[in-house]
Amino acid sequence: MAENQAALGNRISTVLARRLGGELLRLRDAAGLTQPQAAQVLSATAAKVAKMERGWVPFRDPDIVALCELYGVSDKHFVKGLLDLARLDRERRKAKGWWQQVPRVGGLAEYVAMEEVATHIRTWQLALVPGLLQTADYVRALGVTSDWTHPDEIEVLVSSRLKRQARLWGDDPVNFHAVLWEAALRQQIGGVEVMRAQLNHLVEMAALPHIHVQVLPFRVGAHHAVAGSFNLVSFAEPGALDVGYAEGVASTVWAEGAEASAAYARAFERVSRMSLAPQASVSLIDAISKGM
Structure with a gap:
């Protein structure tokens, strides 16, 4: 941790x-x-x-x-x-907190704890659909490729992921802004049917007023956040209490100080500006889904 x-x-x-x-x-x-x-x-x-x-x-x-x-x-x-x-x-x-009772959550427990009281979450994803927007079958497909090999363990992973998604509902849902590289939409996690359902779910979630989804298309080329995916969590007005979080292969990076978290915020804003507008992003997601 x-x-x-x-x-x-x-x-x-x-x-x-x-x-x-x-x-x-x-x-x-x-x-x-x-x-x-x-x-x-x-x-x-x-x-x-x-x-x-x-x-x-x-x-x-x-x-x-x-x-x-x-x-x-x-x-x-x-x-x-x-x-x-x-x-x-x-x-x-x-x-x-429920996340403390989930085995093998590890360092993610601290992140989920912050997610529970966040007012605003921004995420940049290179290869995967953000966890808060994943379908159960998409999570299962990811679980099969991880070291969670037993079916019961994978179902624990699915259950914990769906519990996290409760932050998107209720009387005080978190504001969620996701920017995805086009590769995250075309990588067929779980096969065509699972991925098509996942993309359709993205379109449905993007219609909610507190969820904003943007896509950075391949044609943009080089961009400011090519180094890796990250999340930026805010606890008051964006920028006031930001924490950056990035998972690596063997370690986790926390950007806790104002200067470090501001660097992540700038990277997010830049990649957001380079991405398609939300409506155009949804159109691209829908087109990719229909083309599968």
Whole structure:
């Protein structure tokens, strides 16, 4: 997992806490205040503030509210995003959440935990349909090619993937923006029938107001995100609390700091601008489906 055990008893630095701590650090710097000044409003020590800003301790809601007031943050929606992130981090530390009960999820558990409270998710995919938009048969086909060889294990993978997709429904669905390279639409995962059903599902999902699907066609040639796929997760207004996530063959890359996550955001915006508009993208997806 993307966690580091430190010589602080049983305290753990999590991705969620480090991102939240980094945001509080950014707000404190913008307000021109020191750690001792922040500690004073919490009736705590500067050492505690340092641990909070580094993500080594769980965050209490009253502390977040007090610090936001001290730093002059008046946007209630933004503060709520911080509180939601802190709540999920506390649950994450206690191993709550359905994703914790799924065997062999590994480092993806931290990502799924963030997905649960995200307000906005952007994803760039070179070769596969994004997980939140995959059909059950498409997931099964992927499972067969992985090291999840037993049918029961593959069904666990399918079930967990479908549970993740619940974030696209309900009263407060996540805003989802996916940009796919054309190769992801033409690679016949599971064969023609499975892929045709997958593409038709993409068209249906793209019709929802909170889901935006774009396609980067082959004819564009070289582009800014050729190096690999990635996700960008936001917890408030896009850009305010972004975390970049990219899976490699043997490791996972987390872009937690403002500068690193901004680099991913710029790459996404560039590839989005080079891609077809949503309506033209849906037309291309439909044409590829009918041509199979």
